[in-house]
Amino acid sequence: MSTRFQFEFGKYRGILISVALFLLLDASVLMLNFYVSFEIADDAVGVNLAGRQRMLSQRMAKSLLVLDSARDDPAAFQAAYDELLLSKSLFDETLQAFSQGGSVRGAGKEMVMLDAVTNRAGRDALHNTEQLWRPYKIAVDNFIASRSANTGELTGDSQTALAAAVAMARLHNLPILASMNDLTISLEQVAASKAKRLRLIQTIGISLAVINFLFILLHFIRQLRDSDAVIEKARRETNEILQTVNEGLFLIDHQLIIGEQHSAKLSEVLGNQSFAGKSFQTLLENMISEKDAETARGFIELLFDPKIKEKLIGDLNPLSEVEVNIAQANGGFLTKHLQFTFARAYQEREISHVLVTVLDISAQVKLARELNESRKHNESQLEMLTSLLHTHPELLKEFIHNSFQCFNRINSILRQPAKSATAVRDKAVNIFREIHNFKGEAASLKLEFFENTAHAMEDTLAQLRTKPELSGNDYLGFTVQLENLISYTQQVQLLTEKLGQFALVGNSAPRVLSSQIIKGNRRSDGWEHLSDFVQNLALRNGKQLRLVSSGLSEIDLAPECEQQLKEICIQLLRNAVVHGIETPEERRLSEKSPIGRIDLRLAKLSDTEMELTVSDDGKGLDYQAIREKALGSGKWSEQEIESWSNKQLLGLIFQAGFSTAQELTKDAGRGIGMEAVMQHVIGQRGKITVASRAGEFCRFVISLPIIPRTTEIPTSATKGSAYAVTDDC
Incomplete structure (x- = not known):
């Protein structure tokens, strides 16, 4: 110095x-x-x-x-x-x-x-x-x-x-x-x-x-002349560098104004336009969203803060890979993928500017996406094959059969003419219920590929449900997802046919699954997968529990009735794991065993009626949370909600789109599971009774008719209430 x-x-x-x-x-x-x-x-x-x-x-x-x-x-x-x-x-x-x-x-x-x-x-x-x-x-x-x-x-x-x-x-x-x-x-x-x-x-x-x-x-003029000669030489060298570098280079000051000099490559990367003296944020807002441009501005301001280490915020760069739309002379837009990197420029140990480097990485992004798609496709094939190997052959065939029935119902809903905006929106609600049941069955069989695909389709439907003005054309994106799902299901069907082991039952000769009654191990295997489903849910939500079931294989039911009963069980078990059972830490604080318990029992009350009971020793129904969620929806006034009884509040959990979950996950937050249960119960003219005590238990008791294999399932619902409540809070 x-x-x-x-x-x-x-x-x-x-x-x-x-x-x-x-x-x-x-x-x-x-x-x-x-x-x-x-x-x-x-x-x-x-x-x-x-x-x-x-x-x-x-x-x-x-x-x-x-x-x-x-x-x-x-x-x-x-x-x-x-x-x-x-x-x-x-x-x-x-x-x-x-x-x-x-x-x-x-x-x-x-x-x-x-x-x-x-x-x-x-x-x-x-x-x-x-x-x-x-x-x-x-x-x-x-x-x-x-x-x-x-x-x-x-x-x-x-x-x-x-x-x-x-x-x-x-x-x-x-x-x-x-x-x-x-x-x-x-x-x-x-x-x-x-x-x-x-x-x-x-x-x-x-x-x-x-x-x-x-x-x-x-003296100053003489030195200025000498300095001008040096500067002119440096300028020529700088211009040569800026003309030959293969990157877009320019400087921005504290006000995010672009400097007078920039590399020739910048015009090729960002389009032929004037850059000198232009606001960098305005330049970004013309190519990306205003929100992303504002985020970039905040990041650049951090670079001008001498108290912040440059290396510590390098990973925060929001423009490390960004898709931009550059306006063209013909009025169209050219989509590119650009990479912006930023480095501090110092003068006399003070941060004077930020050097911005821009690279066109469109080719690299395209190649990476193709490789990623190929990898995902291979992984999905491997994942699908692995999940198939761990699934009972007969249950898998039933799942494929039920899936195609579900797809047919969804196609029927999509084909139904809708003459009003309400009818168009009801399509999303009805399809949502079908997809949610499909996801539940896939989750119960640990078919994660189908579960994740169904969850993504739920995201699409959720966006459609919240769209202010919905038309039939808005379902085009969903139909593409549905076609892909049907294609994958067909691949699974072909794969199971090629693998001879999926056509065997025990050591018997190959035979095709028919509508005959499944006996012995098949009857037991038809319900045992629920235990794996519950344990998988518990692990995903950080909980420990034990499922105790009885009577599930003792009643001979028609295939459609048995499938609907499984869907009810899946939704109620999911609700018990996610909303009922507490985490081990919470249970210890409540002086409970860290391992929760869920009882699943199916009992025959008479030759024509059966009773399904799903009970957990968790925290019970949180009526205050239900009340706050109802108030936050804006559908009812605070005075009206405060006057409701627990029975009226209970009715909200069976409404479509209502959920007390704090955030949306693969297991909760849609507000469709309990509504699907109610639809099944109403469709079979059954009845739901709910009992709950705060901090101790919650129990769902569902009475349903026994539908033998030779009897059709009723499709219309009886009038009146389909549920009752007993609250010991």
Whole structure:
């Protein structure tokens, strides 16, 4: 650092010395100006007071003459007497100040400092004045003393003293006036000489300053010429670099304004346009969303903050890979993928600019996406094959069969004519219910590929449900997803047919699954997968639990009825795991076993009726959370909600789109699971009873008719309530 300073001092030594001399000269002239100006100001005071002395001598003579002529007029006499006292006092004080120096009352009655007169003419004038003033003053003092001794009355002695004073005034007034005039002239001459000296100093100072300025100017022009040559050489080299680099390069300042220089590649990357002096944020807003541009602006502002380490925020770059739309001359847009990188530029250890590098990575992104799609396709094939190997062959065939039935129902919903906006929106609700049941069955069989695909389709339907104006064309994106899902399901069907092991049951010869009753291990396997489903849900939600089931394989049901019962079980088990059972930590705080328990029981009440019970020892229904969620929906007023009973609140959990989940996950937050349960129960003319106690348990009891295999499932619902509530909170 020291070497750098010495080098710069040597480079600019001549101009620095010249500037220093210029400043020193200006300071010296300024100090002399101040000094002489103060002296001239003091001399001006002296000239003014010398002029006042002439006036005071006249006033004293006038006062004595008035006193002599106004003896019979007390008022005039007293006024003249007061004037005499004041004039005599001021004249004497000022005369002594001129001679010896000191403070005296000025023209404005303020006290001013008066220096003693030192010039010869002035001293001579003062000496003459003092010689004349001394007897004059004695005569005046005698008169004043004689009048004071006689309490202000004019006695014979006073008249004699007054006459003597008047005679002295007539004798010395004009000589004193002449002497004071000489004093005034001498003081004016001194002031004039100082003013002349001040003008001389200023003339010399200005002349030297002009000469010094010309020297600085010539020296500066010479250095400027040399510097211009260096700068021009550097500019040519910089232009060569900017013309040849294969990246878009430019600088932005603290206000995010683009600098004057940029690489030629920038016009190719961002399109032919003017960049110099343009706002970088405005440039971004023309290519990406305003929100993303604002995020980029916040990141760049962090780069200008010297307190923040550049390496620590490198990963926060929101433009490391961004898709942009660049306007074209023909009115269209060109889509590219760009990579912006930012680096600080310093001047004198201060952050002056940020260097922006722009790369067109469209080809790389396209290749990466193709590779990623290929990898995902291979992974999905492997994932699908792996999940198939862990699924019971008969359950898998049932799943495929049920899936195609689900797809047919969805296609029927899509094909139904909709003459109103409400009918178009109802399609999304009905399809949502079908997809949710499909996802639940896939999750119960641990077919994650189908579960994830169904979850993505739910996302699409959720967007459609919230769209203000919905039309049939808005379902096109969903139909593409549905076609892909059907294609994958067909691939699974073909794969199972090619793998002979999926056509075997035990050690028997191959046979095709028919509608005959499945007995033995197949009957048990038809329900045992629910245990794996529950454990998988618990693991995904950070919980521990044990499922205790009974009676699931003891009632012979029609395939459609059995499938609907499974869907009810899946939704209720999911609800118990996600909303009912607490985490191990929460259970310990409630003095419970860290391992929760869910009881799933199916019992035959009569030849025509069965009862499904799903109970958990969790925290029970949270009516306050239900109330707050209802209030947050904006559908009901606060007064109305506060007046509801627990039974009325309970009815909300069976409404489509209602969920008390804090966030949307693969297992909760859609608000469709319990609504699907209600639809199944209503469709079979069943009944739901709910019992709950805060912090202890929640139990769902569903009564359903037993539908043998030879009996059709009823499709219409009975009127009236399909649920009841018992709350022991």
